[in-house]
Amino acid sequence: MRLRFALLLSVLSLPLHAAQLTLQLGDSDKQWQTAELLQHPQARDIRIEQDVSYKKPMTYRAVPLAVLLEGIKPDDHLQAVALDGFAAEMPAAALLKQGPAQAWLAVEDPAHPWPPLAKDKPGAGPFYLVWTHPEAGNISPEQWPFQVASIRRLPPVAERFPALLPAPGLAANDPVSRGFALFQKNCLACHRLNGAGDAQFGPDLNLPYNPTEYFRPEFLRRYIRDPQSLRQWPQARMPGFSASILPDADLDALLAYLGHMAKRKL
Known part of the structure; x- marks a missing residue:
């Protein structure tokens, strides 16, 4: 009985709609699951005063993107690919900075999904690249990709x-x-x-x-x-x-x- 109860609790604790982020940064790929990122040691709640996609202040559970970019150097070039085919080209230098403009990977909690971006449109999840103090880094709207599925290192454009x-x-x-x-x-x-x-x-x-x-x-x-x-x-x-x-x-x-x-x- 105890074993069955423990198994039931473990199943109920799993996200109902967990997602996977793929990082292609070197010779091999790394996958991060939603739960892993939500529980990451450096995950924290951040507030975005003027969210580019939602057009209003938003609060997210997020991980500093730099801590996920193992082995990446400032002169590398990265591309974030979204589920809808959006492909943001981004020099790594800005993504690795600790501030004042800092990149974060916002992670959608399946138990508390983000709102739709507009009527009859999906939300920005499961992963969304957001910025604190973007004005300090001249960050453009195209550097806020949402519905991110993968981030990969590529040669320059x-x-x-x-x-x-x-x-x-x-x-x-x-x-x-x-x-x-x-x-x-x-x-x-x-x-x-x-x-x-x-x-x-x-x-x-x-x-x-x-x-x-x-x-x-x-x-x-x-x-x-x-x-x-x-x-x-x-x-x-x-x-x-x-x-x-x-x-x-x-x-x-x-x-x-x-x-x-x-x-x-x-």
Whole structure:
């Protein structure tokens, strides 16, 4: 009887909808289960004052992401892949910092699920990369991937996808070169360009046409700042990039890159 009772208690204590996070950081993969992360020695409750996805303050049980990235160095490159095909490209340096802007892996407790992101949409779980004090690190919305399924170390974007590269010989401070870096940070998580990229979320931004070819410049700027101001539809997913996230000079550089790549179609 005691054995049966003990077994019953152990079964009841298991999460009903536990999930698994896969880390591909070296020669072998490591899997973390929901319960393991919730009980991690460094797990704690954190408050996000302005959550990018929920658009309001949120509290999460979370683990500092840096403690999970064993063997990763600041000059490494990581990619967080979500269940819906979103693929956030992230230099490791920012993820490893202890602050003031710090990355956390928020873990959804199956016994207390997070709310839906919107009507008829799922929540951000089971794993969500969130930031405390993101303003201190110039963290963009695309660096908040939710429904994360895996995090993997990969070669830099320029090595993996040469079709994204601007013309050779440009100076490092050329607006097109700067725009390429901004494209990787803000656009590549959702979009491909010239068929290159891992995202399976949004349309290709050069094939068959580049947005600089069919948007008037003032409307393209407005669309990037506030997509719903031009095209309103219930299932819209593209976030707006305010001037606090993408300053005007950065937006100029991003548009310079897009316009440049319109002449480099593959």
